[in-house]
Amino acid sequence: MTFNQRCYELLSQIPKGKIVTYKQIANTLNTKAYRAVGNAMANNPNPITVPCHRVIKSNGLIGGYVFGTKKKINLLEDEGIIIKKDEIVDFKKHIHLFK
DNA sequence: GGAATGACATTTA
């Protein structure tokens, strides 16, 4: 089981309309590899089962996306998330907490 | 094995 696999597994647990920060993911994995998490996303071999577009920065910004940040925003808004100027509106209300 | 890279975070000015 690689780091990436674990990240994907967590992401697959995120329900529609919810989001998480890179920090939360790393924290859930008991590590501080926020960077590595981002790398895993970039290497996302399975964008279908892995909703990597629901991962955002800890400051509420969108962050990056393989298909472009625009596309990411579009997807999130389609799931009910409000985004303004590449920033999540009330993103604390949409944050998903892992068990 | 070592150096470079990145979808980040935190601290300092």
Next chain:
DNA sequence: CTAAATGCCATTC
């Protein structure tokens, strides 16, 4: 509050 500098972990070249 905004901007810049520094630190970080895992992966890849």
